[in-house]
Amino acid sequence: MQLNAVGKGKIVKDTVAGATTGRSISIQGVTKVYGHGSAQEFEALKPVSMEIKPGEFVSIVGPSGCGKSTLMLMVAGLLPRSSGLIEIGDRAVTTAFTDVGIAFQDHLLLDFRTALDNVLLQADIRHIDKDLLRTRAVDLFRQLHLEKATDKYPRQMSGGMRQRVSLIRTIVHEPPVLMLDEPFGALDALTRLQVRSDLESLWLRNKPTVLFITHSVEEAVGLSDRIFVMSPSPGEIIEEITVDLPRPRPISLTGSPDFGKYADHIYALFEKMGVLHGIAPVAHGSGAQSAPARSAQ
Numbered sequence: 048m049q050l051n052a053v054g055k056g057k058i059v060k061d062t063v064a065g066a067t068t069g070r071s072i073s074i075q076g077v078t079k080v081y082g083h084g085s086a087q088e089f090e091a092l093k094p095v096s097m098e099i100k101p102g103e104f105v106s107i108v109g110p111s112g113c114g115k116s117t118l119m120l121m122v123a124g125l126l127p128r129s130s131g132l133i134e135i136g137d138r139a140v141t142t143a144f145t146d147v148g149i150a151f152q153d154h155l156l157l158d159f160r161t162a163l164d165n166v167l168l169q170a171d172i173r174h175i176d177k178d179l180l181r182t183r184a185v186d187l188f189r190q191l192h193l194e195k196a197t198d199k200y201p202r203q204m205s206g207g208m209r210q211r212v213s214l215i216r217t218i219v220h221e222p223p224v225l226m227l228d229e230p231f232g233a234l235d236a237l238t239r240l241q242v243r244s245d246l247e248s249l250w251l252r253n254k255p256t257v258l259f260i261t262h263s264v265e266e267a268v269g270l271s272d273r274i275f276v277m278s279p280s281p282g283e284i285i286e287e288i289t290v291d292l293p294r295p296r297p298i299s300l301t302g303s304p305d306f307g308k309y310a311d312h313i314y315a316l317f318e319k320m321g322v323l324h325g326i327a328p329v330a331h332g333s334g335a336q337s338a339p340a341r342s343a344q
Contacts, residue, residue: 069102069256070136070223072122077131079117091117093283094131097275101223102254104247106267108313109277110322115260118282119226122258123147135224147224148217148255152232154209156201156216162208163188163197166216173220180219187215191245207238211245218249225250228260243269244298251295268292268309269300276316286316 079092092114099105107115120126122133124143133140156165166184170177188197191211201209210230217225230246231239243266250257261267267274274288292305300306317323 068223068253071101072099073134075132078129080129090281093281095284101256103272104257106259106271106274108261108267110279112280113277114282115277116228119228119260123226148222149226150213150217150230152229154213158201161198162212166219169220184219206234210242223255225255225257240298264310264313
């Protein structure tokens with residue numbers, strides 16, 4: 048297990064083994080200030096720097112309002128940054144980056160289209176051959192055991208099914224970069240476990256670069272190659288953690304002592320920052336996780 052502290056503005060380079068279709072992401076001294084120069088000026092994000100290798104699965108975890116979603120939107124080119132430089136591959140991000148798959152907490156499926164037709168929207172938007180995309184989509188529906196859902200409308204599907212359809216729509220065009228903002232936030236605990244496992248399986252197909260935004264320490268540890276921990280607002284990176292766990296990872300990791308060490312370490316960081324109080328340790332190797340007493344600041 049590697050736990051690597053990152054000083055303010057320090058860039059950590061790492062290596063990802065294996066074939067990948069992903070692209071590198073370079074974030075250099077990026078900040079966000081709203082209402083700059085006005086009486087209502089608000090610093091949302093202190094200078095953030097990180098290097099993400101092609102094919103890495105990187106999570107950013109932090110308390111609500113720390114700026115992690117703001118950072119993702121700036122990386123996607125959907126929100127202007129106040130300072131700094133962002134590059135994806137060899138291209139500086141100055142406008143919306145289109146060669147990407149983005150998913151949010153809300154599945155955003157169209158009620159009047161079937162599950163398959165929602166996925167095939169990518170063909171119309173991106174001018175991709177519809178037969179090719181249909182073949183990919185059907186294969187993905189099969190992989191996620193959703194064959195019987197292709198002709199269902201969103202109202203006819205469970206929350207977990209809708210979110211998995213959303214993930215298929217996000218990756219069906221095989222983008223080199225995925226940006227995921229709390230995609231499991233609206234799901235119940237058991238469904239979150241299954242969809243988390245499904246996401247890892249989908250990612251392993253082509254190894255796109257993933258920037259994953261989450262409040263969940265367990266999801267970050269369960270999915271990531273590296274985790275960046277952010278402070279409360281105005282957010283900044285306080286630590287980078289390399290997760291050395293084998294893949295594919297089991298649907299439940301709570302029986303793993305190493306998993307518990309990673310989770311305990313991150314919770315201890317939040318306790319030190321005053322984000323959480325009264326944290327009980329994870330039960331190592333017991334096959335179940337203890338229920339820590341937590342209260343957000």
